[in-house]
Amino acid sequence: MAPLTFTVRRSPPELIVPAKPTPRELKPLSDIDDQEGLREVLAKALVFYYPFAGRLKEGPARKLIVDCSGEGVLFIEAEADVTLKQFGETLQPPFPCMEELLYDVPGSSGILDAPLLLMQVTRLLCGGFIVAVRVNHTMCDATGYAQFMIALSEMANGASTPSTMPVWERELLCARDPPCVTCTHHEYDEVADTDGTIISLDDMEQVSFFFGATQISAIRRLVPTHLKSCTTSELLRAFIWRCRTIALQPNPKDEMRMMTIVNARRKFKPPIPVGYYGNVFAYPAIISKAQDLCNKPLGHALELVMKARYEVTEEYMRSVADLMVTKGRPNFTTVGSYLVSDVTRIGVLEVDFGWGKAVYAGPIFHVAGFFTRYINHKGESGIVVPIWLPSVAMKRFVKELNNMLAQENNDHGILEHVSTHSKL
Structure with missing residues (x-):
């Protein structure tokens, strides 16, 4: 199948x-935030979420502060000469021409x-539309972002x-x-890349399963x-981590890490207030020899x-916040990490x-493995997981995944339900 191409006409970006x-x-x-990462309706929603309309400044010790200046967020209206059907039956990452659907102003x-926020609304020939959003992660996590988008949709439907x-x-x-750092945080370990385990972006392929x-x-x-x-x-998480490690063929003695993101809102006593839209997550590192x-x-x-x-x-989260201050806000370990x-x-x-x-709502990033709810073209509910690997490793990943799925199944037709979408 030839790659999908289309033309997008954009209005000038507005604040x-x-x-x-x-x-x-x-x-x-x-x-925790401070780690290294619809025009009229939007204007109404920003009355309540006004920090989004401000700008980040850096204070002493690299502390980030939002200057609530009311300067605004970026909004782009666009039209594309393509229908939703032309994107294919499998609407999941990677999407073609994302640079057209979310213009980097x-x-x-x-x-x-x-x-702090960029939104592009692209109308399609069929009457459908694509809403693409880029938000500064220091302002909110996935839960906070969803809260903002739900508020936006409520006001689009008439709520005040x-x-x-x-x-x-x-x-x-x-x-x-x-x-006072009281917990062990292997996610921030300083690990030298002696075996060249950090994956290069050259010759990479994204496939969604x-x-x-x-x-x-x-x-x-x-x-x-x-x-x-x-x-x-x-x-x-365990299944994909194992298949991915086998596909990468690391040194057997190498330590492999999986950072598994945990929403910690309910870990606090009393709980974090309902409506809090900042970052309340940790990614404890799970470690195993390859x-x-x-x-x-x-x-x-x-x-x-x-x-x-x-x-x-709650103590773990307090310890993370303390570590950010005492260790100069380190990034998480990338060596051997997923x-x-x-x-x-x-x-x-x-x-x-x-x-x-x-028909699809979720992240489009390729570096992390985001589990997204999805209903396929057959009406089956499930989870889509995008995987980003070198092309050679991707072939091994698919083979291992299929082998593991077939281990306990005599019916090999099960494998037909594994949906893949190669990078265009």
């Missing part, structure tokens, strides 16, 4: 400011003194206020005084009895994954601007 006057103030971000992609009012209160997640009920059932048959209580998310991941049964990886959710407590986030429950698939629910 959308809040529809009403908003406070002019400086709002420090928390030490010159000067807009910096951290400091740049717009969001059903969930936004809460700032970033001081709840600021470092203690004095800071669909896991429906049939595939999940096949994988569950590989789980030992004492781990049967695992969630679907834990099962998929030879153990590759040679031991799936239960080895799964047991490590299941333990990770218990590591993240970052995974489950965004199946944040609610963006239900966002409705008045024309019905989305």
